[in-house]
Amino acid sequence: MTARAFLVRGLLVGLLAGLATFATAYVVGEPHVEAALQVEEAHAATETDEAGHHDDVAVVPRTQQRTLGLLTGSLSIATVLGGTVALVAAGTVGRVGRLSPRQSTGLVALIGFVAVALVPFLKYPASPPAVGSADTIGARTTDYFGFLLVSVVVAVLATGLALRLLDRHGAFTAGLAGVAAYVVAMVAVGSLMPAVDELGDFPADTLWYFRRASIATLTVMWAAIGIGLAGLVGRLHDRERAVVARRELAASL
Amino acid sequence: MAHAVATPEIQLPTIPLRELGPWALLFALLTTVVVFFISADQGAVSVPSGTAIHEWVHDARHLLGYPCH
Numbered sequence: 001m002t003a004r005a006f007l008v009r010g011l012l013v014g015l016l017a018g019l020a021t022f023a024t025a026y027v028v029g030e031p032h033v034e035a036a037l038q039v040e041e042a043h044a045a046t047e048t049d050e051a052g053h054h055d056d057v058a059v060v061p062r063t064q065q066r067t068l069g070l071l072t073g074s075l076s077i078a079t080v081l082g083g084t085v086a087l088v089a090a091g092t093v094g095r096v097g098r099l100s101p102r103q104s105t106g107l108v109a110l111i112g113f114v115a116v117a118l119v120p121f122l123k124y125p126a127s128p129p130a131v132g133s134a135d136t137i138g139a140r141t142t143d144y145f146g147f148l149l150v151s152v153v154v155a156v157l158a159t160g161l162a163l164r165l166l167d168r169h170g171a172f173t174a175g176l177a178g179v180a181a182y183v184v185a186m187v188a189v190g191s192l193m194p195a196v197d198e199l200g201d202f203p204a205d206t207l208w209y210f211r212r213a214s215i216a217t218l219t220v221m222w223a224a225i226g227i228g229l230a231g232l233v234g235r236l237h238d239r240e241r242a243v244v245a246r247r248e249l250a251a252s253l
Numbered sequence: 254m255a256h257a258v259a260t261p262e263i264q265l266p267t268i269p270l271r272e273l274g275p276w277a278l279l280f281a282l283l284t285t286v287v288v289f290f291i292s293a294d295q296g297a298v299s300v301p302s303g304t305a306i307h308e309w310v311h312d313a314r315h316l317l318g319y320p321c322h
């Protein structure tokens with residue numbers, strides 16, 4: 001097994017996961033993006049135009065934003081995530097207790113999903129168009145990526161803690177300690193960081209449907225990467241083991 | 254895989270971190286650039302100025318959970 005073999009598989013799986021991500025986002029998410037844009041338009045029609053960086057000068061028409069544009073974003077993000085997960089998995093293979101390459105790769109993707117997608121979503125959930133204020137985009141971006149970064153660092157540290165406890169205390173205690181450390185740290189950080197409060201009178205149903213669609217999309221993306229990559233890495237390992245077994249048999253004859 | 258010779262248990266492969274380092278560094282750089290353009294460009298920061306990139310990836314930005322408008 002080589003870093004290159006992992007990366008190639010990660011990019012391939014990421015690309016395919018990007019297609020699944022796009023399909024999910026398009027089918028499950030787009031109706032609620034459109035609904036939110038209608039809320040925005042209704043607002044813009046009553047108030048004199050003060051918000052709306054989209055409506056006044058649309059460089060890219062909506063039909064392209066919701067198809068090729070969404071596809072571009074989905075494929076790009078899923079592909080780089082696939083490659084990143086693959087390289088992290090390459091670093092952890094054979095280093096997580098007695099977990100097989102298939103298992104440790106799946107674990108990396110699972111931890112990645114929690115730390116990169118799920119927990120940031122719980123603190124700073126995705127918001128449909130018309131919810132955020134243009135004035136706060138700087139602060140919201142900093143907070144989101146700051147929290148994301150902390151989450152990843154804490155997840156790495158918590159995993160490291162679990163690995164250190166693994167030999168002496170067993171998988172159950174080590175896993176529990178790692179999860180507990182991560183949860184406690186993230187609850188503390190989350191409660192210290194500012195909340196976003198910009199909803200106004202945006203319809204709660206539309207907001208919930210959009211957010212549900214968003215987390216579903218992220219879940220599909222990470223699941224596709226995790227399952228796909230664990231499968232390919234497992235097959236690679238099986239093949240290499242078969243080669244080694246044949247060689248040993250030949251040497252013993 | 255010369256290190257996997259005749260041990261009673263299945264030998265788990267590992268990849269030397271020294272081999273992994275350059276790949277990880279380069280790819281981390283690429284990931285940062287791609288994530289920046291998809292998630293944040295022409296929002297909080299603009300390189301280049303304008304709104305074309307922002308609008309092109311706009312729906313992905315919202316649905317993948319990045320802060321937008």
Ligand SMILES: [Zn+2]
Binds near residue numbers: 129321322
């Ligand atoms: Zn937007």
